[in-house]
Amino acid sequence: MVSAEITYANSLDRIEKIRSDGRIDGAAPSIAxxxxxxxxxxxxxxxxxxxxxxxxxxxxxxxxxR
Incomplete structure (x- = not known):
């Protein structure tokens, strides 16, 4: 292998609030x-x-x- 480029996307917008159950507030499960x-x-x-x-x-x- 000479080089590789990998991109991961989870289709979620940045949300700052984490609920008490550990989930992201206002985020629905999506396709990564x-x-x-x-x-x-x-x-x-x-x-x-x-x-x-x-x-x-x-x-x-x-x-x-690194």
């Missing part, structure tokens, strides 16, 4: 989305073949804050 893109450099034909055949490729990402 994780989108992004990656750049890879192929070492062999494995990923190229998976792409041509429209097969999934499992990857794992870990966030490391």
């Amino acid at each position: 989305a994780l989108t992004g893109r990656i750049k890879v450099r192929f070492v062999n034909q494995t990923l190229v073949t998976q792409t041509i055949d429209s097969k999934a490729c499992e990857m794992e990402f870990t966030y490391a804050g």
Whole structure:
């Protein structure tokens, strides 16, 4: 992998009030989305073949804050 960019969105507006039950006041549950893109450099034909055949490729990402 050469580079990756991942964006997380939860479709909620910023609300400052937390209720006594721990939920955000005035916020309804919504759909979260994780989108992004990656750049890879192929070492062999494995990923190229998976792409041509429209097969999934499992990857794992870990966030490391600075």
